[in-house]
Amino acid sequence: MGELKLMKGNEVIAEAAIRYGADGYFGYPITPQSEIMETLMAQKPWETTGMVVLQAESEVASINMLYGGAACGKRVMTSSSSPGLSLMLEGVSYLAGAELPCLLVNVVRGGPGLGTIQPSQADYFQATKGGGHGDYQIIVLAPASVQEMNDFVGLGFDLAFKYRIPSLILSDGVIGQMMEKVEVSDYKPRWTDEEIQKISGSWATTGKTKNRERHIATSLDLQAEKMEEHNHKLQAKYREIEKNEVRYEEFQTDDAEYLLVAYGSSARICQKSVTLLRQKGIKVGLLRPITVWPFPSQRIAELANQVKGMLAVEMSAGQMVMDVKLAVNGKIPVSHFGRYGGVVHSPGEVVEAFEKQFLGGK
Amino acid sequence: MADIEIKDIIKKENLVYSKSKILTDNEMHYCPGCSHGTSHKLVAEVIEEMGIQEKTIGISPVGCSVLAYNYLDIDWQQAAHGRAPALATAAKRLMPDHFVFTYQGDGDLASIGTAEILHACNRGENITVIFVNNAIYGMTGGQMAPTTLIGMPTATSPYGREAALHGFPLKITELIAQLPGVAYVTRQSVHTPAAARKAKKAIRKGFENQEKKIGTSFIEIVSTCSSGWKLSPVASNQWMEEHMFKFYPLGDLKDAERDNEADYKKYIE
Numbered sequence: 144m145g146e147l148k149l150m151k152g153n154e155v156i157a158e159a160a161i162r163y164g165a166d167g168y169f170g171y172p173i174t175p176q177s178e179i180m181e182t183l184m185a186q187k188p189w190e191t192t193g194m195v196v197l198q199a200e201s202e203v204a205s206i207n208m209l210y211g212g213a214a215c216g217k218r219v220m221t222s223s224s225s226p227g228l229s230l231m232l233e234g235v236s237y238l239a240g241a242e243l244p245c246l247l248v249n250v251v252r253g254g255p256g257l258g259t260i261q262p263s264q265a266d267y268f269q270a271t272k273g274g275g276h277g278d279y280q281i282i283v284l285a286p287a288s289v290q291e292m293n294d295f296v297g298l299g300f301d302l303a304f305k306y307r308i309p310s311l312i313l314s315d316g317v318i319g320q321m322m323e324k325v326e327v328s329d330y331k332p333r334w335t336d337e338e339i340q341k342i343s344g345s346w347a348t349t350g351k352t353k354n355r356e357r358h359i360a361t362s363l364d365l366q367a368e369k370m371e372e373h374n375h376k377l378q379a380k381y382r383e384i385e386k387n388e389v390r391y392e393e394f395q396t397d398d399a400e401y402l403l404v405a406y407g408s409s410a411r412i413c414q415k416s417v418t419l420l421r422q423k424g425i426k427v428g429l430l431r432p433i434t435v436w437p438f439p440s441q442r443i444a445e446l447a448n449q450v451k452g453m454l455a456v457e458m459s460a461g462q463m464v465m466d467v468k469l470a471v472n473g474k475i476p477v478s479h480f481g482r483y484g485g486v487v488h489s490p491g492e493v494v495e496a497f498e499k500q501f502l503g504g505k
Numbered sequence: 506m507a508d509i510e511i512k513d514i515i516k517k518e519n520l521v522y523s524k525s526k527i528l529t530d531n532e533m534h535y536c537p538g539c540s541h542g543t544s545h546k547l548v549a550e551v552i553e554e555m556g557i558q559e560k561t562i563g564i565s566p567v568g569c570s571v572l573a574y575n576y577l578d579i580d581w582q583q584a585a586h587g588r589a590p591a592l593a594t595a596a597k598r599l600m601p602d603h604f605v606f607t608y609q610g611d612g613d614l615a616s617i618g619t620a621e622i623l624h625a626c627n628r629g630e631n632i633t634v635i636f637v638n639n640a641i642y643g644m645t646g647g648q649m650a651p652t653t654l655i656g657m658p659t660a661t662s663p664y665g666r667e668a669a670l671h672g673f674p675l676k677i678t679e680l681i682a683q684l685p686g687v688a689y690v691t692r693q694s695v696h697t698p699a700a701a702r703k704a705k706k707a708i709r710k711g712f713e714n715q716e717k718k719i720g721t722s723f724i725e726i727v728s729t730c731s732s733g734w735k736l737s738p739v740a741s742n743q744w745m746e747e748h749m750f751k752f753y754p755l756g757d758l759k760d761a762e763r764d765n766e767a768d769y770k771k772y773i774e
């Protein structure tokens with residue numbers, strides 16, 4: 144068992160990055176996630192593991208620094224909150240187009256616009272539907288605990304390099320700011336140049352040697368037919384990820400007659416709501432998508448044969464609910480509940496919304 | 506006179522010039538009279554002469570030189586419009602023994618990418634910047650650039666650039682020269698063999714500075730864009746000499762090595 148610590152979600156992202164042997168972090172301060180870079184700067188990993196940490200001039204610069212670092216085959220990451228992610232999207236599209244691996248963290252806050260600094264889940268569309276321009280996807284992991292903030296740093300990097308794709312940890316202000324017990328990972332050394340050659344030597348821009356063609360990290364092809372071909376390749380990769388990488392967790396679904404679907408901090412709240420509803424004799428279960436892209440559509444479709452109705456609970460005006468509806472495909476009623484704009488719903492509010500929707504109110 | 510066959514002349518001992526091995530055989534897409542071709546050649550020659558092909562990473566911009574990676578046989582990263590200095594920052598910091606350079610147009614560097622170039626230079630990133638200033642947006646069809654001269658007609662300033670309407674031409678190189686992180690700032694051109702030789706020297710110095718780790722080297726190349734300017738290649742060169750050089754005078758703006766009062770050293774002490 145690894146070392147046990149009491150840490151904030153944001154702090155653990157920094158700690159996990161160092162321990163995982165990340166090569167570089169590039170970021171710009173924004174609430175509620177500034178502790179990530181603050182922790183890194185305080186830890187000075189460049190003196191221990193050799194990790195580069197740089198405060199960039201903007202999120203636009205940060206994401207393009209990731210492009211530069213990722214193209215070299217390095218494990219690079221950034222973190223931000225909603226408005227910063229919006230600024231990064233051109234770069235994310237370039238990274239996806241050039242098939243470069245990297246790790247992004249969004250500690251989501253309420254929007255739109257400058258919005259608020261309180262927790263929200265309203266960046267679901269942006270995260271799971273591409274967000275930037277062009278047909279692309281990124282892998283999106285939704286942690287529901289400080290432990291998962293730790294675990295998903297490694298998982299995010301692993302998946303990013305397995306598929307040459309950006310990974311995003313879609314967190315929120317609750318998970319970022321809350322303190323919990325966490326088992327931190329053991330220290331792993333950063334990749335050596337030889338390891339980078341082994342892992343990414345077929346594409347990384349590490350300098351053109353005599354025994355190979357030059358490597359070009361690019362998302363450009365001026366010929367439409369070639370670009371279509373490239374898109375086919377990307378789509379095939381996305382189908383492969385959908386096949387292999389769906390992750391979710393179920394809570395009391397075995398005998399469930401109704402289902403709550405919730406991710407991240409909202410799923411934590413819904414666990415309590417399930418308990419409250421079951422105390423009233425109503426058989427409710429919870430499905431928590433861990434990857435929100437790829438989305439556990441197949442499992443939700445199966446459960447649509449078992450339950451009478453589903454309630455998607457998220458801190459947004461209704462985004463993930465669209466994916467639930469697509470999976471259910473009209474078979475049973477699907478409804479949405481959530482507070483938003485930075486307001487976090489209570490377990491009781493979820494219970495009330497459920498009763499109103501499925502038991503004729505009260 | 507005895508007949509001389511051409512094959513008798515083409516001999517190694519008669520060779521006075523050859524294409525740099527760093528230049529690929531791909532046909533360049535640049536218009537006749539464009540400065541990009543010569544600028545590419547000079548960068549290629551410097552890389553070859555320094556023997557650093559295996560350790561050089563080029564960052565290409567968005568602009569006419571977006572396809573620079575087709576012409577120089579080195580590893581390349583193709584950046585989003587204006588962001589090349591951000592890519593270069595990370596590549597250099599993560600691979601400090603490599604030579605990293607950006608190659609950018611004036612729209613890329615002095616308009617959309619102003620923040621990235623200023624901050625990369627201000628941090629004193631150990632990179633070389635090749636800044637090709639043709640005072641116009643070549644790739645998108647000759648629109649006004651931040652560097653477009655007053656009175657100069659472009660597709661988006663068809664009656665000539667007017668300060669009241671469009672603002673003033675930006676001397677970004679002078680601005681860059683103020684920054685303590687910058688080691689070397691120079692303004693060159695490539696329109697005559699003599700000018701090209703000087704520009705090459707400057708580019709070489711820019712790359713050598715990376716070995717010395719003394720901060721950013723910034724080499725502006727005042728350039729022509731015959732298509733955008735709607736002038737013949739010869740007339741473009743004349744117009745550049747008469748108008749561009751007046752506003753963008755050639756020469757060194759800063760050389761931290763030569764100047765032992767260098768700001769860079771002052772600031773880091």
Ligand SMILES: Cc1ncc(C[n+]2csc(CCOP(=O)(O)OP(=O)(O)O)c2C)c(N)n1
Nearest residue numbers: 567568569586610611612613641642643644
């Ligand atoms: C975000 C974004 N905005 C606009 C463009 C369109 N665009 C492509 S090249 C260019 C101007 C390039 O001009 P310059 O940097 O001066 O280079 P030149 O083509 O003259 O060499 C523009 C505006 C783009 N590709 N991306």
